Amino acid sequence: xxxxxxxxxxxxxxxxxxxxxxxxxxxxxxxxxxxxxxxxxxxxxxxxxxxxxxxxxxxxxxxxxxxxxxxxxxxxxxxxxxxxxxxxxxxxxxxxxxxxxxxxxxxxxxxxxxxxxxxxxxxxxxxxxxxxxxxxxxxxxxxxxxxxxxxxxxxxxxxxxxxxxxxxxxxxxxxxxxxxxxxxxxxxxxxxxxxxxxxxxxxxxxxxxxxxxxxxxxxxxxxxxxxxxxxxxxxxxxxxxxxxxxxxxxxxxxxxxxxxxxxxxxxxxxxxxxxxxxxxxxxxxxxxxxxxxxxxxxxxxxxxxxxxxxxxxxxxxxxxxxxxxxxxxxxxxxxxxxxxxxxxxxxxxxxxxxxxxxxxxxxxxxxxxxxxxxxxxxxxxxxxxxxxxxxxxxx
Amino acid sequence: xxxxxxxxxxxxxxxxxxxxxxxxxxxxxxxxxxxxxxxxxxxxxxxxxxxxxxxxxxxxxxxxxxxxxxxxxxxxxxxxxxxxxxxxxxxxxxxxxxxxxxxxxxxxxxxxxxxxxxxxxxxxxxxxxxxxxxxxxxxxxxxxxxxxxxxxxxxxxxxxxxxxxxxxxxxxxxxxxxxxxxxxxxxxxxxxxxxxxxxxxxxxxxxxxxxxxxxxxxxxxxxxxxxxxxxxxxxxxxxxxxxxxxxxxxxxxxxxxxxxxxxxxxxxxxxxxxxxxxxxxxxxxxxxxxxxxxxxxxxxxxxxxxxxxxxxxxxxxxxxxxxxxxxxxxxxxxxxxxxxxxxxxxxxxxxxxxxxxxxxxxxxxxxxxxxxxxxxxxxxxxxxxxxxxxxxxxx
Numbered sequence: 001x002x003x004x005x006x007x008x009x010x011x012x013x014x015x016x017x018x019x020x021x022x023x024x025x026x027x028x029x030x031x032x033x034x035x036x037x038x039x040x041x042x043x044x045x046x047x048x049x050x051x052x053x054x055x056x057x058x059x060x061x062x063x064x065x066x067x068x069x070x071x072x073x074x075x076x077x078x079x080x081x082x083x084x085x086x087x088x089x090x091x092x093x094x095x096x097x098x099x100x101x102x103x104x105x106x107x108x109x110x111x112x113x114x115x116x117x118x119x120x121x122x123x124x125x126x127x128x129x130x131x132x133x134x135x136x137x138x139x140x141x142x143x144x145x146x147x148x149x150x151x152x153x154x155x156x157x158x159x160x161x162x163x164x165x166x167x168x169x170x171x172x173x174x175x176x177x178x179x180x181x182x183x184x185x186x187x188x189x190x191x192x193x194x195x196x197x198x199x200x201x202x203x204x205x206x207x208x209x210x211x212x213x214x215x216x217x218x219x220x221x222x223x224x225x226x227x228x229x230x231x232x233x234x235x236x237x238x239x240x241x242x243x244x245x246x247x248x249x250x251x252x253x254x255x256x257x258x259x260x261x262x263x264x265x266x267x268x269x270x271x272x273x274x275x276x277x278x279x280x281x282x283x284x285x286x287x288x289x290x291x292x293x294x295x296x297x298x299x300x301x302x303x304x305x306x307x308x309x310x311x312x313x314x315x316x317x318x319x320x321x322x323x324x325x326x327x328x329x330x331x332x333x334x335x336x337x338x339x340x341x342x343x344x345x346x347x348x349x350x351x352x353x354x355x356x357x358x359x360x361x362x363x364x365x366x367x368x369x370x371x372x373x374x375x376x377x378x379x380x381x382x383x384x385x386x387x388x389x390x391x392x393x394x395x
Numbered sequence: 396x397x398x399x400x401x402x403x404x405x406x407x408x409x410x411x412x413x414x415x416x417x418x419x420x421x422x423x424x425x426x427x428x429x430x431x432x433x434x435x436x437x438x439x440x441x442x443x444x445x446x447x448x449x450x451x452x453x454x455x456x457x458x459x460x461x462x463x464x465x466x467x468x469x470x471x472x473x474x475x476x477x478x479x480x481x482x483x484x485x486x487x488x489x490x491x492x493x494x495x496x497x498x499x500x501x502x503x504x505x506x507x508x509x510x511x512x513x514x515x516x517x518x519x520x521x522x523x524x525x526x527x528x529x530x531x532x533x534x535x536x537x538x539x540x541x542x543x544x545x546x547x548x549x550x551x552x553x554x555x556x557x558x559x560x561x562x563x564x565x566x567x568x569x570x571x572x573x574x575x576x577x578x579x580x581x582x583x584x585x586x587x588x589x590x591x592x593x594x595x596x597x598x599x600x601x602x603x604x605x606x607x608x609x610x611x612x613x614x615x616x617x618x619x620x621x622x623x624x625x626x627x628x629x630x631x632x633x634x635x636x637x638x639x640x641x642x643x644x645x646x647x648x649x650x651x652x653x654x655x656x657x658x659x660x661x662x663x664x665x666x667x668x669x670x671x672x673x674x675x676x677x678x679x680x681x682x683x684x685x686x687x688x689x690x691x692x693x694x695x696x697x698x699x700x701x702x703x704x705x706x707x708x709x710x711x712x713x714x715x716x717x718x719x720x721x722x723x724x725x726x727x728x729x730x731x732x733x734x735x736x737x738x739x740x741x742x743x744x745x746x747x748x749x750x751x752x753x754x755x756x757x758x759x760x761x762x763x764x765x766x767x768x769x770x771x772x773x774x775x776x777x778x779x780x781x782x783x784x785x786x787x788x789x790x
Contacts, residue, residue: 150514272619
């Protein structure tokens with residue numbers, strides 16, 4: 001029954017230790033439930049600045065250039081602050097190990113470079129530095145192009161794990177632009193009618209600004225769920241709902257121990273899973289196929305650490321001023337309309353993409369930092385000890 | 396039990412008359428099943444050129460400018476040839492009625508116009524001419540920009556139903572470009588946790604060229620299924636599978652007579668339907684929000700014919716040569732890899748987006764035209780009679 005721990009080594013430590021009944025049923029609310037649980041259990045709260053400098057210390061300890069360590073710290077703090085605990089502090093040791101093993105460049109002699117460009121597009125080689133450094137470089141380039149040409153479309157090869165896709169698109173949105181980002185990832189998803197994991201969870205993010213700092217921030221995998229949700233069901237000894245996973249024969253399974261691959265968004269063929277498969281392929285076209293990075297089944301597997309990742313990613317910035325005046329008014333109008341819809345029986349509110357994260361950030365602000373489960377804090381202390389750096393302070 | 400006929404007036408005549416057992420379970424194969432059924436029942440076959448000139452005659456009979464009638468004919472023939480019978484000849488009377496009623500412009504004094512542009516983007520006003528005329532204008536503009544700037548992104552307002560999204564993206568692909576297209580549509584989909592149809596089936600299409608005329612052609616609604624599939628279950632007296640539809644209280648229903656709204660791709664919140672909802676919203680951002688057309692709940696309803704549609708649409712062309720060399724090699728490599736995957740138990744082949752349509756076209760080529768159900772032919776003859784034009788010849 002513990003098979004999944006073998007499958008995904010540095011994965012969702014926080015989630016696994018939370019034992020949150022009901023989170024699987026929550027969907028939208030899954031970001032908020034752990035936080036409430038943690039705070040009600042009196043867990044430790046870490047100020048964002050404190051977490052940031054700790055991440056920088058850890059990364060510098062393995063030789064990472066300061067500016068690169070800071071970019072990663074920005075990303076990881078943002079992930080946890082937004083409630084995406086699987087992609088924040090939880091993944092720090094993965095980045096540390098990758099740099100330490102020489103699989104990701106320290107960045108001391110490397111920066112991303114532009115291989116080819118037009119006024120509105122660019123092909124970038126990440127030169128194997130940390131994913132957030134590549135992504136930030138690409139999004140900033142896309143923004144520059146969008147200011148000149150109305151749109152900037154940048155695809156990158158030679159990159160590494162870039163964390164939450166939303167970090168890049170919010171960066172665009174904060175400059176009044178629409179931002180989009182995509183990455184390919186290790187093969188975990190099984191195409192419709194097949195039985196072998198072939199494409200990644202290939203996320204899509206779009207951030208679009210409304211009025212008064214309101215926004216829509218979509219950040220979603222093109223699989224039904226992430227592997228972490230299956231781990232959690234396994235740990236709880238509960239069956240998986242329909243539409244999540246396949247066994248090794250390619251049949252849908254509800255039994256976590258039989259897990260052999262993720263179903264695309266939409267689930268089985270009957271419930272239109274081939275659309276999620278098509279979307280994952282679309283993301284791969286924007287990332288690996290356009291950029292010439294590793295792609296599809298050739299992306300190294302999730303547990304493979306003896307070869308460079310060479311991930312493909314894509315970043316788009318769009319200037320709404322190049323289109324009809326009043327973009328943010330219309331955006332806010334649609335957002336507000338959706339939020340104010342009458343709810344289905346048994347529901348209390350209709351959300352728009354980005355609302356759960358917004359609430360999580362508000363709760364963190366109330367606490368003066370990000371709440372963590374004791375196991376997560378323990379692990380961070382152990383990592384600090386191993387690297388010989390000062391741990392973070394817990395409130 | 397016949398409620399759905401009240402909901403969607405000019406809808407899927409072909410599908411409704413086919414009585415195809417098993418098609419709902421087919422998913423990918425749903426394009427091929429009706430064709431095999433029709434040919435095995437010895438139905439009429441209509442040559443593509445014959446259908447084309449018939450559509451032009453019908454549209455000219457209600458005053459449509461010849462070039463506009465031809466664009467619509469190209470689109471409708473392509474839809475049926477590709478197996479998307481719901482969007483081909485089946486919809487001709489809708490276009491006829493819209494022009495006749497003055498809801499869509501005849502195009503005699505109107506063409507789409509560019510409202511604003513940069514080297515890589517444009518905002519177009521469709522000036523209420525036929526959707527395919529607007530779409531063709533926009534995609535050709537996007538292609539021109541992509542040749543100069545690597546990418547062209549065009550959003551349009553003042554448009555009408557544009558038929559299959561794939562028609563526009565294939566147009567780009569035939570010039571060696573990647574094509575994307577999107578449209579907003581009448582509210583049919585219910586956002587997660589709500590109960591009222593608020594967004595459309597908002598489709599996404601991407602066409603990307605491989606080698607030797609091979610390609611990936613994704614063309615999908617962001618709802619789990621189209622309304623036609625629910626109609627069909629109703630007609631067969633069979634329950635709907637999970638993930639398709641909601642009743643008026645916002646609860647999932649399996650009973651066609653209880654249908655009150657479509658679920659987004661992914662189904663309920665538990666199976667990640669909020670992702671499909673997010674994707675539909677993304678499409679709306681590209682279409683209505685960028686262009687300033689009607690959007691979301693303000694798009695006229697499917698049965699409303701007394702106001703202009705003012706739909707929003709979006710067309711993107713990307714020059715793969717602006718990125719890494721060898722795009723089509725990598726595309727073909729991914730396509731071939733997926734097609735050659737071992738199949739799940741009980742399956743005979745793994746397909747890629749566009750394969751079902753490819754097979755349908757091959758079968759049509761073998762027949763020397765497009766096969767239609769007798770009811771569809773009868774309806775077309777009645778329409779010809781009503782408009783006083785020559786009907787098409789049936790082989």
